[in-house]
Amino acid sequence: MTLSGKSAVITGSNSGIGLGIARELARAGADVVLNSYTDSDEDHALAAEIASEFGVTARYISADMSKGEECRRLVADAGGCDILVNNAGIQHVAPVEAFDAAKWDAIIAINMSSAFHTMAAAVPGMRARGWGRIVNIASAHGLTASPYKSAYVAAKHGVVGMTKVVALETAEDPITCNAICPGYVLTPLVESQIPDTMKEYDMSREDVIKNVMLTRQPSKEFATVEQMGGTTVFLCSDAAAQITGTTISVDGGWTAL
Numbered sequence: 001m002t003l004s005g006k007s008a009v010i011t012g013s014n015s016g017i018g019l020g021i022a023r024e025l026a027r028a029g030a031d032v033v034l035n036s037y038t039d040s041d042e043d044h045a046l047a048a049e050i051a052s053e054f055g056v057t058a059r060y061i062s063a064d065m066s067k068g069e070e071c072r073r074l075v076a077d078a079g080g081c082d083i084l085v086n087n088a089g090i091q092h093v094a095p096v097e098a099f100d101a102a103k104w105d106a107i108i109a110i111n112m113s114s115a116f117h118t119m120a121a122a123v124p125g126m127r128a129r130g131w132g133r134i135v136n137i138a139s140a141h142g143l144t145a146s147p148y149k150s151a152y153v154a155a156k157h158g159v160v161g162m163t164k165v166v167a168l169e170t171a172e173d174p175i176t177c178n179a180i181c182p183g184y185v186l187t188p189l190v191e192s193q194i195p196d197t198m199k200e201y202d203m204s205r206e207d208v209i210k211n212v213m214l215t216r217q218p219s220k221e222f223a224t225v226e227q228m229g230g231t232t233v234f235l236c237s238d239a240a241a242q243i244t245g246t247t248i249s250v251d252g253g254w255t256a257l
């Protein structure tokens with residue numbers, strides 16, 4: 001399977017899941033645009049590494065996904081895209097009565113509204129070129145809830161709903177729009193929390209992973225960024241051409257409980 005000749009924009013892709021997805025799309029031959037709100041040498045070096053490792057064109061474009069006009073500018077500066085992956089996201093945890101209103105606004109903007117703006121900017125070009133794949137990175141929290149995550153759960157449920165709407169609006173075009181709902185994924189951020197949690201609970205790494213972090217993940221294994229990338233590549237394949245307006249859970253059984 002090859003995505004050579006296709007161009008992909010992945011929001012929030014200078015670390016974690018977004019970077020994993022960018023790498024797997026590049027491995028499949030797609031030219032990729034990486035993004036975050038920073039503009040450092042390291043950001044551009046990530047793109048250069050991907051270009052040399054996979055022999056594709058890779059660029060880094062700085063744009064702040066909390067701002068609608070920057071989301072739209074990202075797609076414009078990329079020259080449109082065949083594949084759009086909405087991945088940028090942040091988290092904040094607090095009971096609803098104490099939830100900081102500015103944090104609420106930021107999570108709704110970055111985790112949900114950014115996808116509205118990038119999809120609005122990308123769909124006309126996909127229609128014109130006669131091919132498009134939109135993959136929205138939602139969460140198991142797009143389908144279920146946890147306490148203290150009002151903004152995150154609202155945003156991710158919103159992404160799942162918006163995914164269905166855009167799928168219906170593009171149903172007669174050769175465009176699909178789906179959401180991936182990851183459970184707990186082993187990213188550098190998650191990995192960095194393990195040593196402190198081991199100290200806090202006086203537990204082994206295995207026990208922390210199994211009994212603290214993955215209590216809701218029946219497989220008791222983290223999903224990986226490579227699996228998120230592989231699922232994205234699948235959704236871009238011909239085999240997935242009739243998969244649209246739905247969610248794929250990559251959550252070790254979380255949402256089966």
Ligand code: NAD
Binds near residue numbers: 087088137185
């Ligand atoms: P991460 O913090 O490693 O990555 C988030 C990315 O978004 C980073 O590249 C960051 O720079 C970028 N970002 C943050 N604010 C931005 C902004 N204003 N503009 C542009 N980019 C911005 O986290 P991750 O775990 O890789 O999360 C990626 C996505 O996957 C998020 O949407 C998250 O909700 C979702 N997710 C993660 C998990 C998990 O267990 N890690 C589970 C389910 C869903």
